Amino acid sequence: MWQWFFRLxxxxxxxxxxxxxxxxxxVAMTVLLSIGVIWALLFVPQDYQQGDTIRIMYVHxxxxxxxLACFPLMAVAGxxxxxxxxxxxxxxxxxxxxxxxxxxxxxxxxxxIWGQPIWGTWWAWDARLTSMLIxxxxxxxxxxxxxxxxxxxxAARACALLSIVGAINVPIIKYSxxxxxxxxxxxxxxxxxxxxxxxxxxxxxxxxxxxxxxxxFVISLILSTRNEIxxxxxxxxxVVDLIAAQKPQGA
Amino acid sequence: xxxxxxxxxxxxxLQMGKxxxxxxxxxxxxxxxLTVNLYLPLARRRQFIREQQRRALRxxxxxxxxxxxxxxxxxxGGSE
Numbered sequence: 001m002w003q004w005f006f007r008l009x010x011x012x013x014x015x016x017x018x019x020x021x022x023x024x025x026x027v028a029m030t031v032l033l034s035i036g037v038i039w040a041l042l043f044v045p046q047d048y049q050q051g052d053t054i055r056i057m058y059v060h061x062x063x064x065x066x067x068l069a070c071f072p073l074m075a076v077a078g079x080x081x082x083x084x085x086x087x088x089x090x091x092x093x094x095x096x097x098x099x100x101x102x103x104x105x106x107x108x109x110x111x112x113i114w115g116q117p118i119w120g121t122w123w124a125w126d127a128r129l130t131s132m133l134i135x136x137x138x139x140x141x142x143x144x145x146x147x148x149x150x151x152x153x154x155a156a157r158a159c160a161l162l163s164i165v166g167a168i169n170v171p172i173i174k175y176s177x178x179x180x181x182x183x184x185x186x187x188x189x190x191x192x193x194x195x196x197x198x199x200x201x202x203x204x205x206x207x208x209x210x211x212x213x214x215x216x217f218v219i220s221l222i223l224s225t226r227n228e229i230x231x232x233x234x235x236x237x238x239v240v241d242l243i244a245a246q247k248p249q250g251a
Numbered sequence: 252x253x254x255x256x257x258x259x260x261x262x263x264x265l266q267m268g269k270x271x272x273x274x275x276x277x278x279x280x281x282x283x284x285l286t287v288n289l290y291l292p293l294a295r296r297r298q299f300i301r302e303q304q305r306r307a308l309r310x311x312x313x314x315x316x317x318x319x320x321x322x323x324x325x326x327x328g329g330s331e
Binding site: 240 | 264270284296
């Protein structure tokens with residue numbers, strides 16, 4: 001019954017499956033990203049208060065919301081690492097940390113650029129902003145912890161624990177705008193009708209951008225996990241054969 | 252389709268109202284973010300394959316078996 005689960009944990013199986021998926025993921029991401037960016041930059045109407053800064057939302061919101069997916073992913077992978085000692089889960093967790101740090105940093109930077117004209121300040125110690133900054137430092141902490149521990153197994157266990165503990169921050173970020181009444185506005189309620197200020201002409205491109213950025217997250221996670229598989233499995237015969245089958249790479 | 256555009260001219264589009272710097276810096280940062288995160292893993296993969304090919308060549312010239320030919324570290328049962 002558990003066979004499929006452990007097959008899923010086989011690095012070779014993951015490597016081959018993801019290799020078949022990648023071209024489709026690239027196509028889907030490119031199409032959605034092109035539609036989303038053109039729509040957001042050219043066709044979304046100027047906001048009556050914010051003017052053209054509304055276009056910043058189509059980068060900031062997808063990047064920020066997907067940065068929240070990183071810690072839950074690492075926590076789930078951490079549980080799998082601790083309970084079943086599945087190597088693939090640890091590789092995914094290891095590769096997710098720097099990608100999540102990138103996402104969090106870009107969310108903070110685009111938020112600052114958006115906040116400057118709208119709030120009149122680049123930065124405030126607002127609940128949402130502060131909890132995002134904590135997420136950034138936690139991710140840096142996970143990366144530093146991994147490189148500080150020499151034994152790979154001990155590093156995997158320590159990072160798994162820190163990821164599970166660090167995931168507590170995610171609901172704090174999510175609900176910070178409701179629990180504390182500070183600068184950052186709560187999530188908007190989008191409506192289906194065209195009369196509402198948040199009608200489809202505002203949220204449809206946002207949904208497209210969220211899907212595109214999600215695909216980007218998945219693709220970059222797959223790419224670095226595949227590298228990690230090759231590095232850790234370089235002594236096994238299938239990687240040796242795979243490297244031998246590659247065209248010689250120029251010096 | 253073009254009637255629903257938010258801008259009447261290219262220069263208006265490039266100007267983005269009062270927010271030229273804000274809008275374009277966010278999109279520039281986004282472009283850098285995407286490019287770097289897709290390019291770096293691919294560059295790392297190329298470099299790794301190059302290193303391993305050099306090592307295999309060196310090993311075969313030294314008339315030794317390739318590095319670690321003895322064991323499969325794929326303990327999770329990746330055999331076909």
